[in-house]
Amino acid sequence: MIDDVVGVSNALTARWVRYACTGGSRALSGAGVWPLLALLEAAAEGPGRSELQAAVGLDPAVADRGARELLEVLARGTGVGGALGLWNLAGLPLDPWWRDAAPGGARGELTGDPAVDRARLDGWVERHTRGRLTRMPVALRPDTLLVLATALSIDTSWREPFRDVPLRPQRGPWAGRPRPAAGLSRGGTDLSPLGLAETPAGPLTMFAVLGQDDVDVYLCLGEQECAPGEVLAGAVEALAGRHPIQSGAALLAEPLARRAPGVELITVPSYDPTPHLRVMTVRFDLTDQHDLLAQPGLFGLGTVSQADPHGHFPRISRVPLKVDQGVQDVNATFTAEGFKAAAVTALSVAAGSAPPQGQTLVLDAQFDRPFGFLARHRPTGLVLLAGWVAEPEDWPEDAGPIW
Structure with missing residues (x-):
């Protein structure tokens, strides 16, 4: 049942x-x-x-x-x-x-x-x-x-933690803030956490942040004009199998990468030709x-x-x-x-580091404007918590130089 x-x-x-x-x-x-x-x-x-x-x-x-x-x-x-x-x-x-x-x-x-x-x-x-x-x-x-x-x-706790970094978005509603946002950065060769869901509200970029326990958190980004409620509802329905999700290496195809909000497929110098995923988001x-x-x-x-x-x-x-x-x-x-x-x-x-010698592809996903999140019970798929991040936290004044 x-x-x-x-x-x-x-x-x-x-x-x-x-x-x-x-x-x-x-x-x-x-x-x-x-x-x-x-x-x-x-x-x-x-x-x-x-x-x-x-x-x-x-x-x-x-x-x-x-x-x-x-x-x-x-x-x-x-x-x-x-x-x-x-x-x-x-x-x-x-x-x-x-x-x-x-x-x-x-x-x-x-x-x-x-x-x-x-x-x-x-x-x-x-x-x-x-x-x-x-x-x-x-x-x-x-x-x-x-x-x-x-x-x-x-x-x-995350299986793979993020790095705290100051974030200054160059475009979108978070651009031009007096202080940088409290950014979080992560990267690696595992492309599978990133997905593109095709929903009635339009394409959604979804990034799975896996917990050490039974809980994962999904970050959800739609087109800038898409209503927050439709982004989150579309993500809930996609995780339930009602809308298709393409993930991982499939997004290395340029047409798909272009459809994913906040995602760019770029080529960078590297010794290692293995494709990489790079994700930027914010504390909240x-x-x-x-x-x-x-x-x-x-x-x-x-x-x-x-x-x-x-x-x-x-x-x-x-x-x-x-x-x-x-x-x-x-x-x-x-x-x-x-x-x-x-x-x-x-x-x-x-009542009542060393100079690079080659190139590699990078899926660069930027959650640098308002986005949604879902906390999901992995064994059952039950959505425990849903929310919308309209404003990021500020980078702490005592956290070191801003660069």
Whole structure:
């Protein structure tokens, strides 16, 4: 079943990036939202269930199982972790199905005192994101009956690190900056990490940065006029096999190299005639927050966030319930050494050198203007995190001379 779960979770990510990534720096985790929506779908009745099913992409009869399978995959992985937390107000009558559907270690109780509950839930966030995030993103109110949350963390080192270098782009929106960007450079004879995806939004250049663990990060560059959301959605779909990708030595053919945004095929003096790949990108450190109820239709939350005297989730409790908050906090950092990220998603429920002697070909890939990134769980293909880098970090003033 996990292949189906990965497919529908990635489809949610593709829909979300089209909506959310419109030009500024963003980061989001569809994999963090999807299990919560799947649990709500399995517990819902009426029109709300149909809307949640459209967002989740699985039949309600198996949605809760799918949520547990996705979280189990993350918990077993290396370099990535996932946790589920479910808290109900003490004394709230719970349906036996809900008690059985939620993993035992994930359950807890709320006292009804926002200060006491805040400290406990913030501690849970800090533990399960390795300290990268420290606060449960939803507000805790006296009338909060349920909080459902996922925490996702990523911490991997690159198999092949980058070199820190100052970068001064000569063209594009990052040209003419007062200080050079904090660039990252890497090269070698392995051409396979570079790919050209042909998508409905146009050609995309994709570079796979392989982690030591179960997580890889893909850098994604489209034509300059291509909308960020379309670049990211096209990359998600290409990795899922929906659009063709040509990679490695195939890009040494000049017509293909010319089609790849940001890529040049050049000839340089060298002792070694073996073709080389040279990649330039930038460091980034992004923090983002998303209000899921700002676009309730995207997540199937339109009906279940409205008051109804009969409630929407009879399989949770006989008390009428509605979703009153949905928030995700994200942090992602890409450096010369590796990638670290965390996402917490919460829903609250309330009532109501020597001279060269020869030449070689070099595929020169420059991610020196706004680009996207995807963090992907290698064993399953699950897209853990997606984002857009609108501005690079500055080269540190104390990092030595600028050349």
